[in-house]
Amino acid sequence: MGRPMALHLVKAGHEVKVYNRTASKMEPLIIEGAKSAESYAGAADGSDVVITMLSDSPDVREVILGSNGVLKGCKPGTVIIDMSTISPAVAKDIAARCVNNGVEFLDAPVTGGETGAVAGTLSILVGGKEAVLEHVRPVFDVMGSRITYMGPSGSGQAAKLCNQVICGLNILAVCEGMALAEASGIDKKVLLEAISTGAAGSWMLSNLGPKMIAEDWAPGFKIALQQKDLRLALESACESKLPLMGTALVQQILRIAEAGGCSDEGTQAAIKAVLKLGYLG
Amino acid sequence: MGRPMALHLVKAGHEVKVYNRTASKMEPLIIEGAKSAESYAGAADGSDVVITMLSDSPDVREVILGSNGVLKGCKPGTVIIDMSTISPAVAKDIAARCVNNGVEFLDAPVTGGETGAVAGTLSILVGGKEAVLEHVRPVFDVMGSRITYMGPSGSGQAAKLCNQVICGLNILAVCEGMALAEASGIDKKVLLEAISTGAAGSWMLSNLGPKMIAEDWAPGFKIALQQKDLRLALESACESKLPLMGTALVQQILRIAEAGGCSDEGTQAAIKAVLKLGYLG
DSSP: OHHHHHHHHHHTTOOOEEOOSSGGGTHHHHHTTOEEOSSHHHHHTTOSEEEEOOSSHHHHHHHHHSTTSHHHHOOTTOEEEEOSOOOHHHHHHHHHHHHHTTOEEEEOOEESHHHHHHHTOEEEEEESOHHHHHHHHHHHHHHEEEEEEEESTTHHHHHHHHHHHHHHHHHHHHHHHHHHHHHHTOOHHHHHHHHTTSTTOBHHHHHHHHHHHHTOOOOSSBHHHHHHHHHHHHHHHHHTTOOOHHHHHHHHHHHHHHHTTOTTSBGGGHHHHHHHHTTOO | OHHHHHHHHHHTTOOOEEOOSSGGGTHHHHHTTOEEOSSHHHHHTTOSEEEEOOSSHHHHHHHHHSTTSHHHHOOTTOEEEEOSOOOHHHHHHHHHHHHHTTOEEEEOOEESHHHHHHHTOEEEEEESOHHHHHHHHHHHHHHEEEEEEEESTTHHHHHHHHHHHHHHHHHHHHHHHHHHHHHHTOOHHHHHHHHTTSTTOBHHHHHHHHHHHHTOOOOSSBHHHHHHHHHHHHHHHHHTTOOOHHHHHHHHHHHHHHHTTOTTSBGGGHHHHHHHHTTOO
């Protein structure tokens, strides 16, 4: 998702330096006018704003705080924005270390997926100092259509995890509803048309329901990534001693899908796990 | 819900006879022009169409097939429409007994709740013979804005239970998302605005989320009724040996809410159970 997000920045006229360990991933951006850096620190060198978009908490910690990391290249007053989805506690810790080095940090995970990144319509959930958000708002405006200030450092990540908890259970809702329809022998397409606009309606029902019927398992959002986000949500809930029994169950159902080789399929493939439990798939 | 539904029929100019064991419940309809019957059979006597709207499978069985029940009063060719939410298997059984007596039967449960009943915008899920549905469609059109033929007897109920399974898990989704927000110390109102139109969006998030924040527990749809519908869904899934682990969990979470005295509160009160599990409420 980093590529289309960076592309919006280039096209908006910002001077953009990019760095990725896999050089080929930078090429499409260089063709469009971005410069390439030699390292994380090099990308930060001379920049007013540094944006990271990575997989998980350890990656972000290493890229920002590591021996040749972003923080090493930053001048005082630089704003580091991490748009990955990671642990709120790690985001808070990284923020504290940045501030100790005279550098600002925002956690700013996004919702809207690859599609939203390409369209520039991401929803961005921001944690950190509000004044820092206002300072870099023009940068966010290029990538997203809804920018929400959620509170102090870690709050953007906390909000994203709430979002993912709801997404996960809404996915299981569609799976169990469709599995019961399958077991009952009723037409799932007719069912979907009848109920999608009522109290059972959800983005997941409207978007994943038809894919389940068509047995289209191409990702949208991969099960492996949903699992990572649910793990982060459950870890975060664990720190507060909050039992999230539904979310924990969703993670186990998705584990069944992963055991069946569906990690890189879209979350709609969770229906295969629910059907398998009933010997229906 | 029977009263506003019957009222639409009266106002549309149909000759309506009503019967309820509690005489006072008939009064508002009699004022509007309905006639009162002395029994279930009496309500059916001379009628072309008989509609039942009751709580659960045993009630419908008794009212239609009982010793002074609807079937006793029906002339051949009458159409009995049960708009209650009951077991698909019981609906099938009642349909068979009606047909044996020369009477037609449709199962036609509704979604849209009290609000939809009053507005005449119910979604009606119909099981039975399609020709019979077409015959009585003008009656449905007065009460609902979306009438869907789902298949043979029991299919309307089966579709309704799929709807309720999805509703139940979508409710738990909102509860766990809001509980994590509470535990994380982020502003739930701001969160809701940020995520309601994205992939986490659902009717339940938009409608129950604000009520949870306002601690408004007045029903919309009572927990006791959601529990009844989930029980029917789990019984139906049981007949197909289909495990519905999420739905089963929702029923247990709602049981916690019921143990706390929330049976007659709206389903949004399920958040109290999830918070209680985390000693947050």
